[in-house]
Amino acid sequence: xxxxxxxxxxxxxxxxxxxxxxxxxxxxxxxxxxxxxxxxxxxxxxxxxxxxxxxxxxxxxxxxxxxxxxxxxxxxxxxxxxxxxxxxxxxxxxxxxxxxxxxxxxxxxxxxxxxxxxxxxxxxxxxxxxxxxxxxxxxxxxxxxxxxxxxxxxxxxxxxxxxxxxxxxxxxxxxxxxxxxxxxxxxxxxxxxxxxxxxxxxxxxxxxxxxxxxxxxxxxxxxxxxxxxxxxxxxxxxxxxxxxxxxxxxxxxxxxxxxxxxxxxxxxxxxxxxxxxxxxxxxxxxxxxxxxxxxxxxxxxxxxxxxxxxxxxxxxxxxxxxxxxxxxxxxxxxxxxxxxxxxxxxxxxxxxxxxxxxxxxxxxxxxxxxxxxxxxxxxxxxxxxxxxxxxxxxxxxxxxx
Amino acid sequence: xxxxxxxxxxxxxxxxxxxxxxxxxxxxxxxxxxxxxxxxxxxxxxxxxxxxxxxxxxxxxxxxxxxxxxxxxxxxxxxxxxxxxxxxxxxxxxxxxxxxxxxxxxxxxxxxxxxxxxxxxxxxxxxxxxxxxxxxxxxxxxxxxxxxxxxxxxxxxxxxxxxxxxxxxxxxxxxxxxxxxxxxxxxxxxxxxxxxxxxxxxxxxxxxxxxxxxxxxxxxxxxxxxxxxxxxxxxxxxxxxxxxxxxxxxxxxxxxxxxxxxxxxxxxxxxxxxxxxxxxxxxxxxxxxxxxxxxxxxxxxxxxxxxxxxxxxxxxxxxxxxxxxxxxxxxxxxxxxxxxxxxxxxxxxxxxxxxxxxxxxxxxxxxxxxxxxxxxxxxxxxxxxxxxxxxxxxxxxxxxx
Numbered sequence: 111x112x113x114x115x116x117x118x119x120x121x122x123x124x125x126x127x128x129x130x131x132x133x134x135x136x137x138x139x140x141x142x143x144x145x146x147x148x149x150x151x152x153x154x155x156x157x158x159x160x161x162x163x164x165x166x167x168x169x170x171x172x173x174x175x176x177x178x179x180x181x182x183x184x185x186x187x188x189x190x191x192x193x194x195x196x197x198x199x200x201x202x203x204x205x206x207x208x209x210x211x212x213x214x215x216x217x218x219x220x221x222x223x224x225x226x227x228x229x230x231x232x233x234x235x236x237x238x239x240x241x242x243x244x245x246x247x248x249x250x251x252x253x254x255x256x257x258x259x260x261x262x263x264x265x266x267x268x269x270x271x272x273x274x275x276x277x278x279x280x281x282x283x284x285x286x287x288x289x290x291x292x293x294x295x296x297x298x299x300x301x302x303x304x305x306x307x308x309x310x311x312x313x314x315x316x317x318x319x320x321x322x323x324x325x326x327x328x329x330x331x332x333x334x335x336x337x338x339x340x341x342x343x344x345x346x347x348x349x350x351x352x353x354x355x356x357x358x359x360x361x362x363x364x365x366x367x368x369x370x371x372x373x374x375x376x377x378x379x380x381x382x383x384x385x386x387x388x389x390x391x392x393x394x395x396x397x398x399x400x401x402x403x404x405x406x407x408x409x410x411x412x413x414x415x416x417x418x419x420x421x422x423x424x425x426x427x428x429x430x431x432x433x434x435x436x437x438x439x440x441x442x443x444x445x446x447x448x449x450x451x452x453x454x455x456x457x458x459x460x461x462x463x464x465x466x467x468x469x470x471x472x473x474x475x476x477x478x479x480x481x482x483x484x485x486x487x488x489x490x491x492x493x494x495x496x497x498x499x500x501x502x503x504x505x506x507x508x509x510x511x
Numbered sequence: 512x513x514x515x516x517x518x519x520x521x522x523x524x525x526x527x528x529x530x531x532x533x534x535x536x537x538x539x540x541x542x543x544x545x546x547x548x549x550x551x552x553x554x555x556x557x558x559x560x561x562x563x564x565x566x567x568x569x570x571x572x573x574x575x576x577x578x579x580x581x582x583x584x585x586x587x588x589x590x591x592x593x594x595x596x597x598x599x600x601x602x603x604x605x606x607x608x609x610x611x612x613x614x615x616x617x618x619x620x621x622x623x624x625x626x627x628x629x630x631x632x633x634x635x636x637x638x639x640x641x642x643x644x645x646x647x648x649x650x651x652x653x654x655x656x657x658x659x660x661x662x663x664x665x666x667x668x669x670x671x672x673x674x675x676x677x678x679x680x681x682x683x684x685x686x687x688x689x690x691x692x693x694x695x696x697x698x699x700x701x702x703x704x705x706x707x708x709x710x711x712x713x714x715x716x717x718x719x720x721x722x723x724x725x726x727x728x729x730x731x732x733x734x735x736x737x738x739x740x741x742x743x744x745x746x747x748x749x750x751x752x753x754x755x756x757x758x759x760x761x762x763x764x765x766x767x768x769x770x771x772x773x774x775x776x777x778x779x780x781x782x783x784x785x786x787x788x789x790x791x792x793x794x795x796x797x798x799x800x801x802x803x804x805x806x807x808x809x810x811x812x813x814x815x816x817x818x819x820x821x822x823x824x825x826x827x828x829x830x831x832x833x834x835x836x837x838x839x840x841x842x843x844x845x846x847x848x849x850x851x852x853x854x855x856x857x858x859x860x861x862x863x864x865x866x867x868x869x870x871x872x873x874x875x876x877x878x879x880x881x882x883x884x885x886x887x888x889x890x891x892x893x894x895x896x897x898x899x900x901x902x903x904x905x906x907x908x909x910x911x912x
Contacts, residue, residue: 135716136716136719136720136723139720139723153881154710155705155709156708189696190695190696190697190708190737191695191697191706191708191709192696192708193708194707208807209695209710210697211707211708250879250881251881257881257884258884265724265910266717266718266720266721266724267813267880267884267886268884269716269717269720270713270716270813270880271713271880271881271884273701273711273712273713273717274710274711274809274880276701276703276711277701277702278701278702279702294591294592295591296591296610296611297592299679300536300673300676300678300679301680302677304556304677305592306595307592307593307595307611308556308592309556309610309675310674310675310676310677311674312671312675313671314674315536315537315670315673316668316671316674317667318670319537319540319666319667319670319671320667322667323540323666328537336592406609407609408675412667412671464865464866478651479651479668479671479672479675480651480652480658480672482668482671482672483672485668509666
């Protein structure tokens with residue numbers, strides 16, 4: 111049976127970031143940047159005041175103090191964004207607002223706090239270092255500076271930087287359109303009254319929520335009953351999707367139609383991976399779409415999404431590293447393990463002063479969604495290990511994004 | 512001047528979580544749950560098979576092996592979701608699918624892998640423990656079990672659990688509606704050609720993106736020129752908002768209208784906090800809305816958002832802890848500090864084997880948005896400290912959510 115490492119390597123090897131699209135910068139938040147962003151103008155574009163105060167000739171105010179104030183004659187006020195007709199000459203001061211352009215002749219700003227208005231003039235009460243409180247044109251970045259690199263994750267700071275560089279739109283990797291198909295005659299919609307042999311359909315919601323958490327778009331969400339015609343109709347509804355996810359119908363039973371329909375429409379690349387939970391997992395192609403057939407057990411569906419689908423979606427989204435970080439934690443309880451498959455147990459990681467600690471969330475039955483609710487991590491028990499003891503270190507994947 | 516600790520305490524003391532609203536469960540993702548969720552039916556609702564295989568009377572198959580196979584006569588197949596008319600008696604086996612209800616008389620499931628079809632019957636080739644592969648009704652949770660608690664952050668697992676408990680909708684704290692008002696005659700829209708004394712308006716975008724990152728809704732985003740009438744019109748546009756954010760216009764200059772308009776419409780609770788960057792910061796009320804007047808310098812606006820507005824929005828959203836975690840890191844460079852104000856320097860935190868390390872992002876000018884792009888953390892230099900040296904430990908706030 112394929113190992114997890116081989117399976118995820120085979121999946122990622124065939125995925126490139128999706129087509130870049132131009133979006134208004136506020137909508138680019140959370141995407142990966144698909145171009146380099148350079149400043150067009152210098153930042154700032156002109157010499158300007160860093161304070162509300164007075165633009166002066168530096169030599170005038172250098173020796174001022176409360177005991178020996180320097181009196182200067184007032185010129186017109188320079189507002190931020192205003193025209194600068196003023197020219198400052200020795201013995202004069204132009205009131206200036208933060209961000210307003212420095213007037214000709216002035217090279218220094220005396221902050222309001224260091225002055226006192228007296229009659230038609232102003233007294234400088236504190237010595238000013240020549241050049242103080244002036245932001246020089248281009249001091250943050252000359253024109254043409256690379257300010258955000260292709261491949262960056264776009265957070266609020268990057269959105270702000272795009273705007274500061276004059277960009278109204280930015281090129282990002284398009285969100286993959288994902289189709290979610292749940293299967294199984296036993297599934298009832300939440301809110302409905304359960305029939306005799308029915309359970310509620312949780313996979314459709316849990317997996318769709320995982321798609322959204324990964325940053326992709328749920329384009330289609332549909333349930334198929336256990337017939338070829340219903341499943342084919344569900345696949346038809348996903349014709350425009352980049353990724354199709356199914357839950358259930360990939361085991362060895364008589365009603366496991368998913369593999370058959372995938373083989374009609376495309377190809378199964380592999381089926382079954384040596385992991386627990388989630389051994390019956392299908393990866394394939396369906397037309398242009400990537401196809402992930404997840405097991406029907408709710409925990410298996412969520413864990414295989416986390417292990418296989420999330421990295422694929424993150425790679426489509428252009429993420430620099432599509433895999434989550436693997437950390438090391440100290441076990442606080444013994445964990446039993448049957449050798450042969452890599453086990454991804456639902457676990458709780460806590461931070462102690464100088465290490466992470468981890469324990470399983472208790473019963474690990476693959477139907478028990480509650481173990482996912484209690485978990486903030488998966489704990490990785492390697493294939494060949496018969497069990498691990500309290501005090502051993504173990505690899506963990508924290509699930510918060 | 513007010514300390515940061517006093518300022519944030521005063522803000523949070525007057526904020527309660529916003530009104531709970533009922534939303535379809537998939538839309539509840541990312542919200543905080545405003546009710547307890549209990550199972551309605553037991554989970555699972557009926558005894559069912561954990562495997563594809565055969566439902567048998569346990570005593571029949573206990574001693575089977577390849578050498579001594581047990582031959583059983585076949586009954587009708589039990590599909591998941593199907594009616595169960597079958598009754599299993601000794602010497603018989605009913606083919607059963609994963610999730611299908613256990614038929615009367617059977618207490619054990621033999622997986623397909625442990626069997627062989629022979630003629631009209633099936634041979635069991637491996638001893639079965641009585642009761643194996645049967646999931647008992649209620650074994651995950653009896654009816655009425657509390658499965659997700661009020662106050663929980665809703666992730667994909669919680670969405671799945673809501674569905675499994677039969678819930679189509681859940682009660683969550685409503686996203687606050689936020690109005691973002693940027694001010695300043697010097698600001699041009701990204702994409703426009705800059706005038707002589709103009710810079711691009713980055714605050715409106717950076718702050719709106721921070722609102723979205725915090726999980727709130729940008730209901731209004733508008734720019735006001737430096738006139739009373741323009742600013743009043745902008746406040747009018749935010750009449751329905753829960754929170755109003757302004758950028759700029761809170762300093763001591765002649766064109767700093769924000770405080771005046773807030774005092775017309777409501778009240779200023781405090782102005783100026785002993786922090787750097789961001790000293791000129793206004794907190795107040797404007798009708799029903801909370802009002803945060805952020806400084807106009809791009810870095811000061813983003814840092815004061817992070818320090819004051821994000822906790823307020825998270826508290827409105829019902830988050831269990833609205834503040835980010837404070838961690839400790841080891842400095843890798845000396846940091847100078849002017850005593851008197853608490854300094855939140857933009858910093859890069861890296862994870863080494865057993866500690867966090869931190870350095871400043873270089874020049875910390877409050878106009879330099881690039882320092883926010885480079886940063887993944889804020890480094891806290893306390894008020895009374897004159898400087899910190901390489902090797903010292905220091906508090907840091909990591910900015911990823």
